[in-house]
């Protein structure tokens with residue numbers, strides 16, 4: 001309980017949490033089951049390359065996503081790269097800038113140019129109207145991102161891709177178990193990509209999956225993710241090694257076993273955050289459209305400095321000093337980062353506004369309701385004492401503060 005601003009850890013007080021509270025503590029499930037699965041893989045000696053655990057994992061992901069095909073991969077970034085190469089996507093690929101840098105880097109790493117589109121200011125997902133204005137004769141694809149598990153405007157994007165004969169792929173790194181209306185994320189566009197990185201709601205240590213209903217696409221991608229092999233001894237073309245290992249399959253299956261419980265836990269945490277932070281000036285907990293299913297792996301808060309009285313960065317510093325490791329998902333936006341900002345400077349007003357305001361708060365299986373109460377108390381205290389905190393913060397970090405004040409003044 002903070003009585004005054006000097007009790008904040010940022011200004012020399014005692015940190016609220018002894019151990020760091022993270023945004024995405026891994027969802028590991030039942031360890032006994034994990035060890036049983038690992039034992040089975042070790043016993044049968046097949047540790048990668050089409051083992052039974054990865055096959056089972058692929059079947060379960062395809063079932064959840066409602067797709068005919070699932071190819072498990074070593075991570076979502078490699079999955080995007082495999083798709084770009086296997087589909088020979090070159091020239092310009094339109095993507096949102098409000099995403100993790102992996103989306104942009106995958107495009108660029110494969111030799112294509114990411115062209116950044118602005119977002120819908122309400123959902124934060126790619127704006128189809130802006131996408132359409134960015135299409136040139138060099139455009140070969142659109143990669144939408146289902147930000148925080150919210151579906152893109154899949155109907156509009158499908159129409160645009162169809163009219164311009166473009167490949168349409170979704171980065172669904174956040175999207176496992178989410179939907180567009182009643183339809184699960186997974187079957188939209190030519191293919192979609194999930195991430196099962198340790199911080200995600202389904203965790204396979206590192207991992208991802210490509211899901212699609214297109215038989216040819218699936219075949220090409222399956223070959224490309226395994227050195228181009230069509231069959232043992234037979235290579236159909238170029239490929240890389242993006243396979244998922246059996247150890248990751250074991251973790252992924254064990255994490256999937258508790259998926260429903262984890263989502264229920266996250267939803268309860270999300271509701272609690274919304275209740276406890278309601279009514280604070282300048283602070284909004286991002287609302288998910290109830291027409292679509294969400295997995296609630298992200299509790300995103302937006303800080304509007306004009307009304308909150310302090311900048312997002314100040315609140316972030318306050319929280320981190322208390323050992324609440326909140327994250328900026330995603331800030332800066334991709335077009336504000338190198339190499340993109342030097343090479344192709346662009347202005348994306350909605351993206352820049354959101355990137356300046358977002359904070360993702362701790363959630364996941366290891367975050368208790370007591371943790372959430374304590375985090376919200378700190379946030380409430382910070383907003384209620386915003387003027388004093390902002391002034392003291394500015395005194396401590398004069399240069400950064402000046403930059404923030406001036407950039408805000410220009411906006």
Ligand SMILES: Cc1ncc(COP(=O)(O)O)c(C=O)c1O
Nearest residue numbers: 075076077100102173195197208
């Ligand atoms: C939107 C988005 N795309 C891609 C990735 C990359 O996923 P991975 O870590 O599995 O490569 C992430 C990871 O967090 C992400 O958030």
